[in-house]
Amino acid sequence: MPQADTLTVVHHDDTRTRFKDVRYELHRDGIRIWSDEGEHHVTDVLMTHAYRQRDATH
Template sequence: MQRATTLTVVRHDDTVQEYTDVRYTLTRAGLQILTGTGDEVHVDAHDVLTTHATAQQSEPGDA
């Protein structure tokens, strides 16, 4: 899974959802998101219009 500081998901109906501090995987089946609080979110592939992820680089010594 990839890590993102902010993950923005735009659906085909133009709704926008933002998630912070997540891990995610985008596959042909859809988008699987694991939030920092342990919640799992699945968005079907036909619902995803686009995604945008940003990640801050970790500082030396960060785990």
Template sequence: MPHADTLTVVHHDDTKTRYTDVRYQLIRDGIRIWSDEGEHSLTDILMTHAYRRGKPKN
């Protein structure tokens, strides 16, 4: 799974949700995100922006 230091999800209504230090998986219905707060599953996404600043943490 890809790792992102910052992951921004843009929803169909143009709102944005930002996550930090996450793993994510793009799926047919949207995106799954794993963070320190747990697993999130979003289906109303328009696009995502993922940024990495170096090697992912193990």
């Protein structure tokens, strides 16, 4: 499962939602995100930007 230090979800109306220190899965119907705040399922996704600045832990 991919990890990101910063994950930005760009929605169809060009708004953005940012998450920090997450794991995520891309699906046909959106993206599922796990963070310290819990699990999120976003279906209105135009694109995503994921940045990883440190080595991933297994």
